[in-house]
Amino acid sequence: MFNQLTDRFDSIFRSLRGLGKITDTNIHKTVREIRRVLLDADVNFHVARDFMKRVQDRAEGTKVIKSVKPGEHFIKIIYQELINLLGKDVQTLNISDLPPTVILMAGLQGSGKTTTCAKLAYRLKKQGKSVMLVAADVYRPAAIDQLTVLGNEIDIPVYSLGTIDPIKICREALQEARQTHVDVVIMDTAGRLHVDGEMMTEIQNISDETLPDETLFVVDGMTGQDAVQSALAFSKALKLTGTILTKMDGDARGGAAVSITEVTGVPIKFIGVSEKMDGLDAFDPKRIVDRIFGFGDVVTLVEKAETTMDEKEAKILQKKMQENTFTLEDFQKQLRQLRNMGPLDQLMGMIPGMNRKMLKGLKIDDRQMVWTEAIIQSMTPAERTEPHIINGSRRHRIAKGSGRSVQEINQLLKQFSHMQKMMKKMGKMKSPMLQGKHSGLGQFIGLH
Numbered sequence: 001m002f003n004q005l006t007d008r009f010d011s012i013f014r015s016l017r018g019l020g021k022i023t024d025t026n027i028h029k030t031v032r033e034i035r036r037v038l039l040d041a042d043v044n045f046h047v048a049r050d051f052m053k054r055v056q057d058r059a060e061g062t063k064v065i066k067s068v069k070p071g072e073h074f075i076k077i078i079y080q081e082l083i084n085l086l087g088k089d090v091q092t093l094n095i096s097d098l099p100p101t102v103i104l105m106a107g108l109q110g111s112g113k114t115t116t117c118a119k120l121a122y123r124l125k126k127q128g129k130s131v132m133l134v135a136a137d138v139y140r141p142a143a144i145d146q147l148t149v150l151g152n153e154i155d156i157p158v159y160s161l162g163t164i165d166p167i168k169i170c171r172e173a174l175q176e177a178r179q180t181h182v183d184v185v186i187m188d189t190a191g192r193l194h195v196d197g198e199m200m201t202e203i204q205n206i207s208d209e210t211l212p213d214e215t216l217f218v219v220d221g222m223t224g225q226d227a228v229q230s231a232l233a234f235s236k237a238l239k240l241t242g243t244i245l246t247k248m249d250g251d252a253r254g255g256a257a258v259s260i261t262e263v264t265g266v267p268i269k270f271i272g273v274s275e276k277m278d279g280l281d282a283f284d285p286k287r288i289v290d291r292i293f294g295f296g297d298v299v300t301l302v303e304k305a306e307t308t309m310d311e312k313e314a315k316i317l318q319k320k321m322q323e324n325t326f327t328l329e330d331f332q333k334q335l336r337q338l339r340n341m342g343p344l345d346q347l348m349g350m351i352p353g354m355n356r357k358m359l360k361g362l363k364i365d366d367r368q369m370v371w372t373e374a375i376i377q378s379m380t381p382a383e384r385t386e387p388h389i390i391n392g393s394r395r396h397r398i399a400k401g402s403g404r405s406v407q408e409i410n411q412l413l414k415q416f417s418h419m420q421k422m423m424k425k426m427g428k429m430k431s432p433m434l435q436g437k438h439s440g441l442g443q444f445i446g447l448h
């Protein structure tokens with residue numbers, strides 16, 4: 001996400017960093033370059049222009065300041081304005097004082113409404129809330145099944161009355177929710193292929209009937225400028241309270257995100273970052289800008305680690321590392337946990353100071369982890385705990401079993417032995433990265 005932006009800002013900043021003085025010429029040059037980056041990223045023309053004006057005005061103001069590093073000062077201005085542009089603060093959901101809180105999902109066909117309903121339900125459930133999903137998309141029979149399957153997966157009830165009038169379904173679902181003391185009701189509605197009058201009236205009627213606390217506009221982050229048009233239509237028809245940008249794990253250029261916020265006047269509340277149920281992140285402008293600026297995103301990294309790693313397990317592993325009893329089996333466990341956190345290059349991108357160029361040099365390959373796992377898988381339990389018994393013929397057998405070459409087996413064993421030596425050395429050190437649940441991750445990606 002936003003990779004392209006990161007690369008281009010990186011080069012703009014490189015030229016700014018060396019500046020001894022801020023002059024009209026370099027303000028003009030920088031502003032022009034940033035404008036081009038924003039337009040290429042699909043930021044709406046008017047939005048980009050207003051943004052540039054704000055940056056320019058503030059930069060002009062700093063010409064007289066005799067700061068030690070004028071270039072850095074300029075970068076800071078761009079940084080702050082970009083955060084403002086994205087909405088400044090993290091937005092939370094409006095939770096009603098009088099349960100149930102009602103959430104209505106609206107958006108074009110295929111934007112990700114059904115998936116997002118389930119993801120949001122899953123997120124709220126993890127926060128201790130009882131949730132009910134409502135199948136109010138009656139035009140596609142498969143839509144009800146889709147929501148039911150997702151509901152089963154995350155163990156959340158799905159209210160469905162088949163393909164009757166969706167307004168009636170929502171009304172009755174709310175009644176049921178009140179009676180059963182459900183905290184949050186999330187209503188999945190039919191997708192609109194384009195902004196179609198009849199369907200719009202229907203969702204307006206659902207809204208009038210259920211008086212939602214949240215009406216969330218779900219939009220595919222990949223759709224660029226078209227998204228702005230549909231956002232406008234939906235915001236005219238409904239009283240939107242927030243936007244959810246989906247598919248931000250893809251090649252989304254991100255610019256539409258900025259423009260939609262301006263056009264609808266409502267904040268982005270969440271972003272979808274995978275097809276999986278845990279692939280919904282709170283939208284945090286500062287974190288996003290940090291990432292674009294190559295400052296990394298340690299908070300997201302740590303949160304991911306917390307949700308995917310089992311704390312008890314991590315403590316045991318940490319102890320093993322310190323006592324130097326860490327085996328290939330443990331190593332395999334760690335690899336699995338790491339893989340659960342998402343694609344490796346996405347994780348690496350969250351580490352401060354790692355920009356895309358550095359990542360390219362590192363040749364991060366998720367397949368490498370799969371291969372490593374396959375190799376360890378092909379070992380016997382004894383070999384995994386005592387790798388020194390792995391002689392030539394065993395190496396051949398493992399190579400055959402895992403479909404990798406003997407050289408690769410050798411390389412892994414060498415790496416592992418190196419890792420063990422490092423752990424031995426560090427066993428007595430009290431490095432903060434070795435404390436707690438992040439120990440394994442840090443070890444693997446070489447943070448220590």
Ligand SMILES: Nc1nc2c(ncn2[C@@H]2O[C@H](COP(=O)(O)OP(=O)(O)OP(=O)(O)O)[C@@H](O)[C@H]2O)c(=O)[nH]1
Pocket residue numbers: 107108109110111112113114115116137143189190191192246247248249250271272273274275279
């Ligand atoms: N990679 C990725 N895929 C997503 C994300 N959100 C949704 N999808 C995928 O997008 C496709 C469409 O999602 P749905 O949830 O069915 O979309 P919808 O808006 O309910 O579609 P209709 O009901 O037909 O209007 C599915 O294949 C989802 O798995 C996301 O954040 N990342």
Ligand SMILES: [Mg+2]
Pocket residue numbers: 113114115137143188189191
């Ligand atoms: Mg749907």
